[in-house]
Amino acid sequence: MNTNISLQQLGWQSFYQQQLSLEDFEELQCGRIVAHHRSEYIVQLEQQQIKLPITANLPTMTVGDWLLLSAEYSFSRLLERKSLISRKAAGTKVNEQFIAANIDSLFIVSSLNQDFSLSRIERYLALAHQAQITPVIILTKMDLCDDATPLIAQVQALEPYLAVEAVNGLDENSCAALRAYCRSGNTVSVVGSSGVGKSTLINTLLGESTQATAGIREDDAKGRHTTTARSIHFMPSGAILLDTPGMRELQLPACESGVKQTFADIEALAYQCRFSDCQHENEPGCAVIKAINQGDLDTRRLDNYRKLLREQAHNADSLQQKRAKDKALSKMYRQVQTGTRQQKKGF
Ligand SMILES: Nc1nc2c(ncn2[C@@H]2O[C@H](COP(=O)(O)OP(=O)(O)OP(=O)(O)O)[C@@H](O)[C@H]2O)c(=O)[nH]1
Numbered sequence: 001m002n003t004n005i006s007l008q009q010l011g012w013q014s015f016y017q018q019q020l021s022l023e024d025f026e027e028l029q030c031g032r033i034v035a036h037h038r039s040e041y042i043v044q045l046e047q048q049q050i051k052l053p054i055t056a057n058l059p060t061m062t063v064g065d066w067l068l069l070s071a072e073y074s075f076s077r078l079l080e081r082k083s084l085i086s087r088k089a090a091g092t093k094v095n096e097q098f099i100a101a102n103i104d105s106l107f108i109v110s111s112l113n114q115d116f117s118l119s120r121i122e123r124y125l126a127l128a129h130q131a132q133i134t135p136v137i138i139l140t141k142m143d144l145c146d147d148a149t150p151l152i153a154q155v156q157a158l159e160p161y162l163a164v165e166a167v168n169g170l171d172e173n174s175c176a177a178l179r180a181y182c183r184s185g186n187t188v189s190v191v192g193s194s195g196v197g198k199s200t201l202i203n204t205l206l207g208e209s210t211q212a213t214a215g216i217r218e219d220d221a222k223g224r225h226t227t228t229a230r231s232i233h234f235m236p237s238g239a240i241l242l243d244t245p246g247m248r249e250l251q252l253p254a255c256e257s258g259v260k261q262t263f264a265d266i267e268a269l270a271y272q273c274r275f276s277d278c279q280h281e282n283e284p285g286c287a288v289i290k291a292i293n294q295g296d297l298d299t300r301r302l303d304n305y306r307k308l309l310r311e312q313a314h315n316a317d318s319l320q321q322k323r324a325k326d327k328a329l330s331k332m333y334r335q336v337q338t339g340t341r342q343q344k345k346g347f
């Protein structure tokens, strides 16, 4: 498919440019993965879009990845990622799946009506921190909320420098404050529970250009034409919206450091506990319990911190167990093969 789009429009930044040598510049071309299908990646280059069949010798890549291709469009190199979101594969507890790469800002959407939940926001914050993406909290349905001020303050209190914006997602003017995060060349992505207003917000941000986001036509294995949703959209502001189905229902991957960063206040308090292995239950000299008793820390926040740590540890364990099991299995296969060979040779 012929298109004409500059690398800058696609979200190219100096971070990626720095990874290229002079020879790379002369001999190779850069592209960004804009869709990931079962058997191929769709790669957007400056002049055209190509299909890159998925083969065993390609690294695992995902939407948003930048890569270098030869003049004949064969894969040369995957560029180092600025950020990466992964999750447990659906249906299993064990496989890690890459969802999206190279996102600059993660819009964490939560509504100001009865669905408002600080704990859910903290969960997404842990994910953003783990993936090294700057979070922006967007509180939707401001028009349905009598007084948003105390709720906004509660969210702001989660982190001192956290960007928090309250909007009516249906109203373009109300979303004007979000332009600051939608600058040209910035890649943004949207997460949040069902019904909080993600699609509404996305439509408002994309404005007229929504029309241009029709699906990519693709031949499936049986040669039928299927239309699959495109994962990358362009905002009138020049920002790139990365929206893949996987972003919609994210589970926590192994993200201990992301959780710890999200709860930096509790981590700092724990440092002051008398015992270095303090569980903050009822140990003497516990700075965390003291902060709760003094009203400086919410029990809800401590509970959620523990819950998210447990949850991510469980997922991390499952992954490790899977790797250990795979290793044991391949060792067994090798032994069986060696045994068969030895039998054939008459040992
Ligand atoms: N009044 C008001 N309604 C909103 C706002 N944002 C979204 N809605 C409404 O809330 C409902 C759900 O919005 P969606 O945008 O579909 O929510 P979503 O997060 O995309 O939901 P899923 O597709 O299930 O993930 C729709 O009826 C929207 O019109 C808002 O800011 N104010």
Ligand SMILES: [Zn+2]
Residues within 6 Å of the ligand: 270, 273, 274, 278, 279, 280, 281, 283, 285, 286, 287, 288, 289
């Ligand atoms: Zn303690």
